[in-house]
Amino acid sequence: MTQLAGARAGVPLIDGIDKVTGRARYTADLDHRGALVGRILRSPCSHAQILRLDVERARRLPGVVAILTGEDCRVPYGVLPIAMNEYPLARGKVRYRGEPVAAVAAIDAETAALALSLIELEVHELPAYYEADQARAADAVRIHDDKPGNLEREVHHSFGDVAAGFATADLVRETVIDCAEVNHAQIEPHAALAEFDPSTGRLTMQSVSQVTFYLHMMLARCLEMDESRIRVIKPFVGGGFGARVEVLNFELVTAMLARTAGGKVAMELTREETFITHRARPQTRIRMKLGLGRDGRLRACECEVVQRGGAYAGYGVITILYAGSLLHGLYDLPAVRYDGYRVYANLPPCGAMRGHGSVDTRHAFELLLDRMARELGLDPFEVRRRNLLHAPTRTLNELAINSYGLAECLDRVEAASGWRTRRGRLPRGKGLGMACSHYVSGAAKPIHWTGEPHAVVNVKVDWDGSVTAFTGAADIGQGSSTMVAIAVAETLGLPIEQVRVIAADSATTPKDNGAYSSRITFMVGNAAIDAARRLRTLLTEAAARRLERDPADIDCTDGRFRSLSAADQGISFTDAVKAALVDQGTLTVKGTFTCPPEAQGGKHRGGAVGSTMGFSYAAQVVEVSVDEDTGRVSVDRVWVALDCGFAINPLAVRGQIEGAVWMGMGQALMEETRYLNGMPAHASLLEYRMPTSLDSPPIDAMIVESIDPNGPFGAKEASEGALASFAPALAAAIADAIGVDLDVLPATPDRVLDAVIARRRRERLDALAGGRR
Template structure:
């Protein structure tokens, strides 16, 4: 073992579980399917909206090889991620509300039999009007998707902070614009998969699933099965990407559990890509109307914003999403007067949910676009305008969010300089352009979704006779690197040799509960809990070493693998000896670290005020350079410069990867991605039609890390993954305007959209030319 203390944080570390991934040894859920497990398949609604009169499964049930068939009649307990909005059944009862909604499920001896059984299921229905757009949902005579939800409104939000009327009155320029963003899907690479084993003798269920939130899955599966949570064990294997797709309990996780109990055995279930996309929970299509007031020198005096989101058929995270869309109007610039109106509507489309940048992205895109457009009107540089609106220091936003560390100005400096902005803006050859925008995101929601009074994060370190340190972590690593972070923090604090450390994750029977990998909370909260645990373990070891060395603990220096008497390196005990001493009388050590966000960080007092609350915002700025092909109207992104203030990079390599990935996802949304529906049926439920960029379309992404050292983050760290996304679509549109002179208010910027705008401009130019030809004298006479 090493003689010098090992370094943990601030190092460019390959992922702790990287070897498993590159060798193919990493076991994802479907890799763990027992070969003798039954095959589970879901029968999905072929209609977007219908009353279910009868679900006839008799023929399927009597097919040889079919072990269990279940329908909505087998579970009458609704579920949903938000305790106040649980309106979804794992299998539809009485009514289907979107194409692809699960209606029945079978467990059979093999794939072929399960497929055959699905074909024997018969539905008797009464079709209902298809409400597949915001306009249809809000029409005065619209059919209602849910009782007690008049106007198909899931949630309305109205709030005003400061005095927007006075703010607009003080402005030199007031502009208003509506922006439209298409619905997008996470399109994580691993299709959804789960397997459930019911042990009839013990009446216990073990569920393996690809979740970001095993704790929520645990609770909802128990709830829908009507059993005690103690009867459930949830294991999360390797997960092939998530981005919010798996941040709530999904229907298939409950269905496979219901099937396993009905079949009294083990059931495996792998969804197809199409089914995975139909399960959806993506970013909703949204209409965003923004109005900004600006002084002649670029200071924003007031902001008014109205957002309408097409939420899909069930509540899911909807209430949070529509609140986020307004809450994060704040926290990035110094704007004192902010008014927000939000409407989340129900439609006959798959339920939307949380996706990277939850709720905040389309609002930010709209805000940034209008800000840049107004800067142009005032003949101001967009980067300079952002500088003029910077938050001056630690402060509380009008809606009660605290800003402690703020590296946005440094981010702007980095991308401005690296991109050569001043030399390129407005000066590139025709059909080439450069644009910019900023964005931010929370480092964990300061108030958990389920308020239980528990700490917000818990980590357990186990130290035993062997001197091995097991980090027991419930944090769900879905590729973002949370497992690596906890190991880095432990090694940093204790200075021990890396070979002494193991990370054990996500088995509810072994690891402590974690709220899950959402709102970019893990590095901040679990990181802090890990820091707490490691410091406590160090204290235990130092005290044990002091006993052996017969000095006071404050006379002991910890060098990782050994403990010395201060000033006398000859008097030392090894880590093993210190461990042996620490175990005397107590035996195996379990040291627990926790972290809780203090109440003053948990948001404003107004209704929904907890949403957006956090202990630290990440800040990002990016510059995008594009070429527009005047013939095909295709936009190519040539280069991206992205800077992120992540507080402190515990792992700079991983932070770079997160920034690049976040920017890339913003690029997909800006450039090409969208779900599509025809008569309520998703028609792009595959990678090709959905269209996220390939390697051939993705440019180099140059990354700059800004370290503002947050006072509350572990070692000063904040989030690094969600913040960089939202700037892209706005920066892209800005760059396209620089290249073409055309302003766009709709995403994605497809060739069709650009062609249409170019044709419209040509028509206008021709009309203007005709007018000039016809009336030459008039113009001259004036």
């Protein structure tokens, strides 16, 4: 053991120096010489039939090289094979304000902008729906012809005897919680650079994608091209959080423009367009009902979720399934009924965002559990402890739980926050709240089932002793390439500096499904270890031949292959490589990882969603100050513990935990996307308020290591699990501080003040009623 032994602080990112020196090239920083400028014309209305789209005046403008409309887009796309209902440019109909309807490539930005202004669009407007209940109304016009009631998908799952569970409960409570739509708001705006060579018929695409393989596949599909003629390269990517886990319209449009122009096209979206491209967490209404015994045991859960999904399918089916399936897996639940409704509306399409599908339902669950514990006089920590799972086990909906560190997470944050001595003893206006959450370490079943392994890593070793790992995994700042380097170096007994990682270039790296569902550490990490072990075996055999010893007698550590029985017998790593290359030449080994079928969830419809090889677990305590006169809530401090199985890189794990908690805080305190008749009222980083350095508290991130039996070195995910417990912990802290229960997110000053006023009114009425008695 080298990197992973002893007291480990972790290692900086292997591409960190490029980032701090400005050398790192993001998509907009690539070589744009000779590139045409791409621009997109967007729909001015929310729902309309396109009667006439005339591009002839624009086409005649000098400097315009390519121009496209929906007529040029014959093939629909979408991330789910069962729900591809979107075209790169609208065909026949527009379904949200800002939907791309035409695109131009011109010699410069001014010409492109002028060309867009010359395009004539004539439409017949249709009724537009901006709320889920309007869209679901009996007389509503269909947004998609094949979806009556504008219902994209409904889910009805029932496990255990829910009625009996409620009948045996001592306390049954039900509440309705509203969570605003939020956005990823990664700091890098969307961009793409596509180059088509007409002489060879080859397309090279560079983009901000988290899923380069999906992009490759979807380009081939929508451009009706041979896959082998396409190369997708991921430059540095400035954050994702789910914004880029499906192929986005501008990426397809850029490639189509490049092909039409027969050259290179650079597309850089504005921040406003980046917001409109959206694909984030939907506005969600949750009706949550829980049954609790006096002993604090959960007896039953009934949950109805309505998500306003926007105008196209995207990941919608998965999101509404996650919202139900991840009710399970955190606590021991004897009976759960879930009814989910994913609804179309004339707004930018929603998609996956950090904590995909689980965040808003977890908020409602934890918040109601906290209120009910209060009613029964139970401590919030105690009520969680009475409902813990015991690994290994399976949930009612057939999710496998192989490791479970929640009990230790609870102990750690309870102690660190001084909960027992401070809770209930803080001055008025200050409060403490806690909650728990969990998340998958990679969806166990891939979206595109091909029979291939779920992850492949190649490791190459050559005459100079250099070790290079090739992975298709997209590092988007989370540090996945560094994780691969550590996994390979550790397995080969080398310092991390000796391992180079080449990532996410379809011409050189093996295919990878991408950076989503926190799959990379678990799946790609295991594949990297597998590859490195195979290489170690080859090198050990070569070293044994050179040393004339048995391979079983050879150990590799600290960059040397040594005889275990004769300590003075050994050769350097480089000499072992040279020995191995005799008669073989450059060695490339392949490692793979596949989630076994038993990890892929239940047989019920949608049962694969939520299934994973390992769940991360989190508990957190939030301390707040609330100003009852202004409604302003400030977060003073957060204590959070995350069971990530094993921290391969503790520095990166802490960074991920802090980022997840903070993103949960943004959603809980201030973030929301609002629309005025379908027009985004938030499409800048000023109007979409996120916490600044001044709004952000110290976060004490603690790592719990439950050592997962299947994880790489025992590791599980660390980036998403801690997000969902922030909002309910905040709500509990506000209740503790000022005695107000909030049923809405975010807890903006106006909403908090409304709740304070309602409480005061209630108190006055109660006092009056008391006086009359």
